[in-house]
Amino acid sequence: MTARPTTGRPTTGRRARLRTALATAALATTLFTAAPAAHADTAVPPTLTNGFGLTQVGSPVVHSATDFSITVTTPQLSGTHEIRIFLPKDYAAEPGKRWPVVYFLHGGAGTADDAAAAPALHSDSAITVAPDGGLKGWYADWVMQNTVLGAANWQTFHLDQVVPFIDANLRTLTDRAHRAVVGLSMGGYGALHYAEARPDLFGHTASLSGGIDLDQVAIRGTVVATELNLPNAICAASTSGLNAGGCATYGPVVDSDAVFGSPYPVFGADHVWTELNPASPANLAKLANTGIDLYTGTTAPIDAFTAIASHTVKDRLDQLGIPSRLDDYGNGSTLSPTCDGGHDYGCWAPAFADYMPRLQAEFDAAN
Template identity: 50%
Template sequence: MTKTSSRWRMVVAVMAAVVGLAVPAGPALAAGPAVAADGAAPPVLTDGFGLTQVDTTVGGATNFYITVTTPEVAGKHHIKIILPSGYYDDPGRRYPVTYFLHGSPDDPIQQNYPALTTSNQMITVVPDGGARGWYANWLNQKTAAGAQNWETFHLKQVIPFIDANLRTIATKKARAIAGISMGGFGALHYAQVRPDLFSQTASLSGDIDLSVRSMDLRMAVVASLVGYSPSVDSDAAFGSPYPVFNADWRFNEVDPAQHVDRLAGVGVSIYVGNGGGSPADPEFWVEGAAKHVKDSLDARGLPYYYVGYGDGSAWGSQCNGGHNSGCWEQDLRDLIPRLETAFAS
């Protein structure tokens, strides 16, 4: 075995354990009935756009989640919705929407960051992205995991479903997409494939470079596909990760770092720490990815907002610069007011 192959076996093992794993921000919400939107209980939402609601709506009037099924993605899926506290006060008022994408192997109901509930100016929607969905339509739809068309689910079903059921401002100007870890990749990827939908995108410790420069993150994708149950083929999502005879072209096509030109006209925000300089912390690896994207944006003269908070000492007492919820809470406390300002401008 060569030294190079030994290194990548080590990387796969490390990434399988840590990269992309989002630390839950708190317990799930308490159960509550799905009744008419009277300001005391969640609003009743109407099925459509391929989504069918199942089970009981859970939560309160302004912070709740629904469970849906869709032919596009096997299984049941939570969609968490956070409404402004004054949503029911003015029935004529409409709001911009931020879509917040979780990391792996998290779930929307675990996204209980206090910062997400601070805005009275926008609606926040947290759709399920799966334990290792990678915010993509998988190449192989016939694995043990079943249908895995996450991109279609989010962009062609969840967004129109939300616009049809809630008082949104259904325009690019009033729509943002942000995410942590795996969701950071999803946020930039979705803004690149549908720049007509989003005016702002933000990566919080995102896996935003899947080029050969960041083979460690490619191996994280592979590790999640093989390692999570049910195990699927390593090439199921994006095909081969190996740069041999252009076999990795699908990875290159979805790689945010190689397509920053597609973000022209979209506000870009990037937040990242340094993991204390330790390869055992996923933040060490995603910092390199963030810098690659920053360099690509610089090379094309595109504007962006970049916060490299290092060990977190200047970012708040709950942040140690690592790949964890303490740092992401601080990221969100900086990002949300900036989104509100952008929406209002």
């Protein structure tokens, strides 16, 4: 850091530049380092009761008084799965108050802990729930349940188990007007798809750099690349905020038809892709009474395609007369000094910082 001048206080311009540099450095540190270890003096989180097919294993991991994780098992999925939860700072102090809920869906090769890479998600006005979505779960009940990964019913896990489990254990507002689903990249697909699949649950959705048009050849190719764990796709598309800059893994190789069935449009073989495509007019029509926000950059190889998908969805929503908001921040210069328009938390963290106050205003209006 430059030493303070001995001739007097820094000029206004220098103070502004210094504040910007410090803020940028602090944000970068937050985005790309792991969550802090639990402290011995942190408060005990609420005790959650098993149910809805979820069984807790081990002890909660406490990051702070309002930030903790549980690990669960379910017959719908093989293995164990983390659910990270952020509580408002006044959650314990206001035992009679109920809160809106935001469900955050992480991207490919990510984990539930990626929620910590976007500080705005830890809101004092809402509960945030970040469930595991798998390295390549694609927020779907897989067509193939006999791969090396075993049971893979991610949509059932999230919508039929996690949501009612959270409502039963935490003081939530359970109407759709006070529940949102948001996500990025693979999770951006999941957020828009879940809002369409269950409009009774979600009154708000946001997709950041989402693979939201399954008719797009490049997006189908990305899904297949994650199934096959192709190295080039891994390096280009890693979305984990806690493992940035490296080549992550999508786990064991599975059949290219495992998630959505055959990707080839021959004699209707790709019918699952078509049925679950968030960009189809029939599915978009289900969002008639849903708040919809889309964010995308354009400069990274992947975001060049998510931008096309986002504009396709926006245009079709306009044609359907359904209000929505698209922020195409291009090279990132209009969004944040940390954003270069790429496929990473340097853009997604400030995008969430822009979105969360808008969402809170919608929650408040619903009151």
